[in-house]
Amino acid sequence: MKKISILFLISIWSVNAQQVELDHCLNQVTTHYPLFKQKNIEKEINEISKKINQNAWLPQVAINGQATYQSDVTQVNIPNSTIEPLSKDQYKMYLDVNQTVYDGGLTKIKNDLQNISSQINNSQVEIEIRNIKQQTQKYFFNALVAQENLTIYKTSQNEIKERIKVLAAGVKYGTVRQSQIDILEVELYKTDQKIIQTEFNKKIAIEVINLFTGLSIDASSNFIIPTEIPILENNFENRPEYKKFNFQKESLDKNYDLTTSKLLPKVNLFGQGGYGKPGLNQMSNQFDSYYIVGAKLNWDISSFYNKNKNKKITELQKNSIDVQKESFEFNLKSQRISLDQNSNQLVELIEKDKKIVDLRKNISKVAASELDNGIITSTSFLIEQNAETQAKQSLVIHQIQKLETQYDIKLLTGN
Numbered sequence: 001m002k003k004i005s006i007l008f009l010i011s012i013w014s015v016n017a018q019q020v021e022l023d024h025c026l027n028q029v030t031t032h033y034p035l036f037k038q039k040n041i042e043k044e045i046n047e048i049s050k051k052i053n054q055n056a057w058l059p060q061v062a063i064n065g066q067a068t069y070q071s072d073v074t075q076v077n078i079p080n081s082t083i084e085p086l087s088k089d090q091y092k093m094y095l096d097v098n099q100t101v102y103d104g105g106l107t108k109i110k111n112d113l114q115n116i117s118s119q120i121n122n123s124q125v126e127i128e129i130r131n132i133k134q135q136t137q138k139y140f141f142n143a144l145v146a147q148e149n150l151t152i153y154k155t156s157q158n159e160i161k162e163r164i165k166v167l168a169a170g171v172k173y174g175t176v177r178q179s180q181i182d183i184l185e186v187e188l189y190k191t192d193q194k195i196i197q198t199e200f201n202k203k204i205a206i207e208v209i210n211l212f213t214g215l216s217i218d219a220s221s222n223f224i225i226p227t228e229i230p231i232l233e234n235n236f237e238n239r240p241e242y243k244k245f246n247f248q249k250e251s252l253d254k255n256y257d258l259t260t261s262k263l264l265p266k267v268n269l270f271g272q273g274g275y276g277k278p279g280l281n282q283m284s285n286q287f288d289s290y291y292i293v294g295a296k297l298n299w300d301i302s303s304f305y306n307k308n309k310n311k312k313i314t315e316l317q318k319n320s321i322d323v324q325k326e327s328f329e330f331n332l333k334s335q336r337i338s339l340d341q342n343s344n345q346l347v348e349l350i351e352k353d354k355k356i357v358d359l360r361k362n363i364s365k366v367a368a369s370e371l372d373n374g375i376i377t378s379t380s381f382l383i384e385q386n387a388e389t390q391a392k393q394s395l396v397i398h399q400i401q402k403l404e405t406q407y408d409i410k411l412l413t414g415n
Contacts, residue, residue, distance in 0.1 A: 018221040022140050022407070028213035029133050038125050046118040053110040057100055065093040074282075086278060087285050094274025101295075104264030105257070113254045120247045126240035134411055136212045139205040141404040144223045146202035148396040153195050156389045159368070160184050160191070163381065166372045175374065183378040187385075229406040236332050238414030245325045249318050256314040263307065265299040332412060339409050346402040353395035360388035 030036060073086040164184050170176030199219065206217050236242060271293040279288030367384040370376045 018217065020140075020143075020215075020217055020221050020223045022137065022224075022226045025136055025140055025209060025213050025215065026133050028215055029136050030129060032214035033129055033132050033212065035125050035128050039122055042118050042121050042125075046114055049114045050111045053107050053114065056103065056107050060098040060100075062096045063094075064096060067091050076283075084285055086282070090277060091287070092274060092276035094272055094276065097271045099269040100266070101269055102265070102267040104261040104266055106261045106266075109254055109258045109261055113251065113258065116247050116251045116254060120244055120251065123240045123244035123247060127244070130240060130411065132212055134408075136209055137404070137407055137411065139208045139212075140223065141400055141407075143202050143205035143209065144225065145397060145400050146198045146205065147223050148400065149198050149393060150195060150202070152389055152392045152396065153191050153198065156385060157188060157191050159364075159385060160188055160382075163368060163371055163378075164188075167378070170374070180378040183382065187382050225400075226403055226407065228403065229410055232409055232413050232415060234333070234336055234413070236329060236413055239332075240414070241328060242325070242414075245321055245328075248321050252314050252317050252321075256310060259303075259310045260307065262300055262303040265297055268296045268298070270294055270296055335412055336409065339405050339412065343402060343405045343409075346398050346405065349398045350395065350402065353391065353398055357388070357391045357395050360384070360391040364388040 067089070068091075069089045071088070073088055075085045164181055167176050167181050167184070171178055171181060203219055206219065206221070209215065210217055271291065273289070273291040275287065275289045277287045278284050279286075279290040280292075281288065364384045364387075367376060367381045371378065371381040
């Protein structure tokens with residue numbers, strides 16, 4: 001009846017305790033990590049920059065003014081002429097207006113480049129967040145190992161306490177020496193020390209998880225064992241680094257387009273209106289208003305000189321990115337091989353662990369009975385009891401390591 005009550009209390013505690021799931025922690029990292037705000041900032045920068053680029057199609061207006069005094073002026077020497085020489089002091093205030101008609105696709109290319117630059121920066125943010133997720137995942141499994149070890153230690157303590165109760169009756173009637181109980185109580189203190197150390201390990205993991213996720217997990221929280229993940233394909237295309245490589249190559253192509261846009265003519269309409277002395281009539285010494293309107297064609301033919309060289313540079317830069325991508329993939333494949341082999345090894349170890357635990361349970365059960373009946377000493381019982389505890393710990397650690405490896409593979413492949 002007492003055992004049933006204990007199990008009932010444990011079940012009530014499990015229901016009321018905060019349930020902590022790995023996926024929830026990883027999702028929290030995405031929104032809580034400070035660098036995530038950079039995405040919103042980058043989005044705003046991108047929109048403003050494109051508007052600035054687009055303003056190139058608006059009329060470009062400039063107000064200019066000048067006042068000069070020159071040492072000499074042009075004079076017309078015609079006999080009997082009444083033409084008055086120009087004044088040496090001259091003044092001008094005018095408005096310049098330029099309107100782009102055709103820019104060779106320059107504005108569109110600049111907007112495309114701005115979009116790509118924004119995507120590259122966002123990819124870098126995703127890479128940083130992924131690294132924090134990896135650390136969060138590591139500490140989650142550390143907390144999970146600590147939690148399972150605590151359960152094993154407390155189960156061991158309960159078993160030792162049961163043996164103490166049985167031996168206490170023997171001490172009372174003089175059939176068992178007090179030293180046998182003392183040996184068991186020493187082991188209880190040792191187990192208490194292990195529990196304290198394990199609880200601190202769990203606390204450290206929880207504090208780091210809280211920092212990365214913004215959650216309020218406490219020591220009483222129950223870490224849920226994640227579900228197993230089926231074998232994932234050896235495909236890394238979803239990783240943010242691959243997106244970054246692709247965007248970098250797109251950026252190179254757009255920069256080349258920006259260079260080749262200089263090969264195309266640019267057409268502008270322009271106008272100038274002003275007031276000055278002299279006006280457009282250079283023979284007049286009077287202040288006068290004036291205006292000029294027209295169209296302008298600009299074609300930088302010299303840009304053709306470097307067209308092929310620029311294209312070659314672009315191709316070489318893209319080849320360099322391909323080499324970086326190939327090297328990165330090589331390292332990822334190496335890590336995947338190591339994780340796969342580790343997973344295979346853990347599968348075999350777990351099978352052996354299960355058999356060892358079953359045998360150790362039987363051995364401990366017999367040892368407990370023999371201790372109760374005075375056949376063996378407390379020391380002999382503890383040897384078997386500790387061996388069972390270690391076997392259980394080995395099984396738990398290997399099972400969690402297997403899960404951790406599966407989730408490492410999931411992150412490695414960008415899933």
